[in-house]
Amino acid sequence: MSVIDLGFIIQRPPYKSETATLGFTHAISYQVVDILLDDGQGVNPKVCIVGEGVLCCLSGQKAMENYGVTSLESHIKNALLVDLDLYVCKEDLERFGITEDKLIDAEDMGADKKLQIVPLGEIQKILNNTKHILAF
């Protein structure tokens, strides 16, 4: 009986396609996967946000107002609220000139977790240690 780590790679920017959204929503569904598994079994998503995927992490998104869809910001906040580990590539944030104050935070919702800004090397280690990789 065990829990396995699954690597989720979010590498696409937001909104033109729904790919990034699906990455987060699939990861969030880990909460209920035990319904379909035996006792003690589960999955632990390790969500790695890299490349243009870091653009999903900008706060102040107005997707609901403009498109009538739940924003990625909401999904990311929910992901943090359900204690998912979200790792954002430090080098890619720097490449796009995105500072930490521009990033999404779920503290106002009572989340214990925050976006974890880590070097690419750390993300590589995380992905090496997962059982499977799902690149969205």
Add this chain to the structure above:
Amino acid sequence: MKLGVFVNDYKSVVDTVDRFTAEKLGLIFIQNGVFHTTIKENGKSSALLDKTANLYVLAEDLATRGLTDADVDNRVKVVNYGDVVDLIFNEYEKIVWL
């Protein structure tokens, strides 16, 4: 890790491939990715062909595009769907689609 990567497009994914660290890396060229194995742009082969010795191209996707084994860079092995299944199960632990 032993990582198999499906390259399904001709656009440059060299930077992305470079970001993976693997004890064994395999590149499986399918769909428009097959052009990486046949085209020499401005006389130069695709940089992806220098990334690993484990290079494979799907025969069916070559033929669909009017290409033959003779067009394929000699570093690349031409495979069929059955071979791809064997690569997935026998050679690589994790698979990524680019």
Add this chain to the structure above:
Amino acid sequence: MGTLTIGCFASLVGSKSLDFTLKLAKAAVDKGHHVNLWLSSNATIIGKAHQKHLKDYSHAEKYVRELLEKGVEICECEACALARGIQKTEAIEGVQWSAMHWYLAKIYNSDRVVHIGGE
């Protein structure tokens, strides 16, 4: 023999990634492996019955039915399907409808996973 779970998010007609998915699934099951196929996003269209095979377009219904007969478990995302106006009454018989945790559960019990993302 092992278990392969494939998640496909690409659409029928407009991308050949779904065609690739079906061919890969068939090759794997023909080699004796067990295959699970999760369809999400635009890929959910292939769960809809009465597709007309026109030669300019990819078609999937025949291949989906063959895979089901060979024991491949095929499941589509109910939310993605409903959002696209696909009703359960229109579904190909044998294709399951569930939510994303189905995919994660199948992945848990798989030896290999191929996640084929959307465009």
